[in-house]
Amino acid sequence: MAAVYGPAEVKVSKEIYDRATLEVLVQPKVGLPSVRERSQEQCLRESCEAALLLSLHPRSSLSLVLQVLHDDGSLLSCLLNAACMALMDAGLPMSRLFCGVSCAIGADGRILTDPTAAQEKIKVNGEEFFLFPHRLPVEQVRALQISGDVQVQTINVIGSVPYSSLIPGGMYPKRTVIIRGMLPYGAEKMAVNFVVSRSKDIAFHMNPRLREGAVVRNSRVGGRWGQEDRELGSSPFMEGQYFDMSIRCGNQRFKVFVNGQHLLDFFHRVPLAEIDRLEVDGDVQISYVHF
Numbered sequence: 001m002a003a004v005y006g007p008a009e010v011k012v013s014k015e016i017y018d019r020a021t022l023e024v025l026v027q028p029k030v031g032l033p034s035v036r037e038r039s040q041e042q043c044l045r046e047s048c049e050a051a052l053l054l055s056l057h058p059r060s061s062l063s064l065v066l067q068v069l070h071d072d073g074s075l076l077s078c079l080l081n082a083a084c085m086a087l088m089d090a091g092l093p094m095s096r097l098f099c100g101v102s103c104a105i106g107a108d109g110r111i112l113t114d115p116t117a118a119q120e121k122i123k124v125n126g127e128e129f130f131l132f133p134h135r136l137p138v139e140q141v142r143a144l145q146i147s148g149d150v151q152v153q154t155i156n157v158i159g160s161v162p163y164s165s166l167i168p169g170g171m172y173p174k175r176t177v178i179i180r181g182m183l184p185y186g187a188e189k190m191a192v193n194f195v196v197s198r199s200k201d202i203a204f205h206m207n208p209r210l211r212e213g214a215v216v217r218n219s220r221v222g223g224r225w226g227q228e229d230r231e232l233g234s235s236p237f238m239e240g241q242y243f244d245m246s247i248r249c250g251n252q253r254f255k256v257f258v259n260g261q262h263l264l265d266f267f268h269r270v271p272l273a274e275i276d277r278l279e280v281d282g283d284v285q286i287s288y289v290h291f
Helices: 035-051 075-089
Strands: 002-008 021-027 061-067 102-105 111-113 163-166 176-183 190-196 201-209 214-221 241-249 253-258 261-267 277-282 285-290
Touching: 002 075, 021 035, 035 061, 035 075, 061 075, 163 285, 176 277, 214 261, 277 285
Parallel strands: 021 061
Antiparallel strands: 002 061, 102 111, 163 277, 176 241, 176 285, 190 201, 190 277, 201 214, 241 253, 253 261
């Protein structure tokens, strides 16, 4: 819960002649504020001062008070978002908006967003979770740079569908592609395509159709679709359900596993070495892709 007070009169000892003085107070759920709350207050103050047009209210005071009602993890990002919304609701002039997101590295090395209190305590190589509030509009970010004495094995950038990514090193026997996501309520279909970029051929097209309870498989070579495969006992893809799909590449076929269970095989119709792109589209929310 967040509340904003002011602009109001300020004590002479805290008066700043060319802008307003901003005070931030974080109250824990129980007990008195500690070092943790003081650190949170500093982060909040710096973020708010960067966004507020304090020069419009010289020699005055603004107070931002945040009361923690529940803490199940990702508290600092919650405080940042509550502070921004409170400032907006108060009608204070701002040059920009800000928000925060917490990240944690899971036991399997994956990055988790908005971790729970239990996930925040997970350590990988002795390091705990980290948080970095946005300092500029996130939509302006256009590139990722990694430098230093490090060997990067894989980078996964997951956004909205349609998803399209080159497959580093292409496809080869014993390679596995992992796709995790959720089919929201109202979803009708999704598609996973292994593509040859040069010719736009689709070497393997997998199309779960939720209304039909079917998983259609096919390929498109030279602009023409091949023989469609539909035979399947039952489909594991359901509305409102998460899925964990592994697509394993063999010498003769793809083997698809969903939620740890073998689902289907699809024999190669295009030379394996030509496949270099993965595409995912349809009514699906992707959370993880790994090559």
